[in-house]
Amino acid sequence: MKKDKTNVGSRTVLTAMIILLLTITGACSKTEAPTPDEEKTGQFSIEFDNIMGEETLSFEPRVYKNAKGESFRIKLLQYFISNIKLYKADGSSYTVPQDDSYFLVNAADRTTRFTKVKVPEGNYEKVEFVIGVDSARSSMPVEKRTGVLSFNPEEGHEGGGMYWGWNSGYIFFKMEGYCELISDNQQGDPTGNKQFKYHIGGFGGYNAPTLNNIKTITVDLKTAGTAQVRKGLRSNVHLFVDIMKIFNGPHTFSIVEHPNVMFSEYSVNIANNFPHFFTHDHTENFVKSEDEL
């Protein structure tokens, strides 16, 4: 009986201990995400995960088909992301210092898919970024064009040909590939290589106004996961970037009819599809290492 009592007692102690343990564990996980301290900074990234409709994206020889029923292959895909801004629930925002806010996503190099920046601790519900390079930076002198905006080997953009030398403008979005339906004449690809080229840019002009294809994208994070930025940890907003939307967006077009679109009025239609590329899939918070992503 005494033993029983002891048993009951030990069970009570055990229960109490479990409760205590749970409390401690709870407290511990809470210490991982204490109230954000705006004086501290944590790491934040947006992940640009390129997809093709309901499939993953890969380069040729993989074949995709657009809404017009045209089969095509991808050879090259690169685009600039810049001017990252984060919003909290109360409407306040943090703009990443502009000098640190330029990225070149190259689908051929998976390490370029993250736009890594440092931001104050906080719970962010909305992110904003530009696909392209803003007109202010596009007008700046050479010494202000650093990192991916420079012409330097290893870090710059021109190895990827993301610049028009003749009009001093960055190419915001560049995609090239093949479609066997393209004609071999001037309206198609006179080299007979069946290539399509979409080089979309236009920052609005320096002295004279012209094309402005700069698109600001806003992504609401409330449904698929807010970004909780904490010191020493990383918050990663994982976006799907559906490249198929270039053909199948609100402006649906045929590769054969428009195999080459560069600095021309028609490029406006393609740039208008850009905002429809992006969906927020999920957010990974309190990440300790990029290997977890």
Added chain:
Amino acid sequence: MKKIFVLIGIVALVWACKKGEDSIPDLFTGFLKPNNFPEPTYNFSRNMITKEGFELGKRLFYEPRLSRNNTVACGSCHIQSAAFTHHGHDVSHGIDDRLGIRNPMPIMNMAWQKEFFWDGGVFDLDLAAVNAITNPVEMDETVPNVLRKLRAHPDYPALFKKAFGTDEITDARFFKALSQYMLMAVSNNAKYDHVMRKEAGYAFTEQEQKGYLFYQKNCSSCHNEPLFTDRSYRNNGLSPNRANDTGRDSVTLNPADRYKFKVPSLRNISYTAPYMHDGRFLTLNRVIEHYRTGMVDSPTLDPVFRQADGSLGIKMSDTEKDNLIAFLKTLDDRDFLTNKLLAEPEINSGFVVN
């Protein structure tokens, strides 16, 4: 006494040798704004011209490594003896003898330009080189690759160190050195300039003076003094060429800019033939005949060419034409063509000039 003479002789010889080695510092004066010129538009505070920076820029200007197969330098198509144009070529031939669609503009008085090239597509002199380097019919190369070649070259790291303090070869330093050379290409020693500066011994002849007055009345609204360009873009009534080059419109995509091209300077006009954006006119006489009788009407034709009687162009008698040509020749600046400061350094000789 004899010893003293020998000593003086030796000293003089040593001094002469030194002078020979260092002949450039005697020529290099830095950038000087000519008295009769307006304030430059280039922002020198971002790129102070130094002797070392200029010398590096000069070497780069004549460096064929700027092209894909190391055959074409800036100086291949911008030849000093032709006021830095490509004499005798309607359009330039670049790498592998590929032809472009435009006549190279002279590199002259660049510090006063707001925009560059016939269509004004480039708005910063520091970025002008990218156009030629990356154009598939000019140098067909990329800037990062040029920088790689310069970094691997035995001379350039030291030259960049002399110019910029460290041997780092970056895009900004590369572009700025090239700009330093181009900015020093100032042409302001034509007879016209001597006359305007009221220098002793210089005066227009009677014919030149009559030509000057005709110019002022009929040409100066676009080719205004002292740069002889208002740096605007205008349609001067040329028929569209086979390439259907629409000029400024290709940069602005504005139909109102169709067939408009940069108003070129009239300075060094005798040396910059052939004329117009596609080099279609071989002689100055033919250029003036175009304005007299050859204009083609189009919606964007510059209104200055529409006369009250409905005719197009500039009316002039044969005598007025002769006078005008006599005046235009006073804009030739031989000093600019022979200025040793700007001459190709011997070290770079060996690239194709033809």
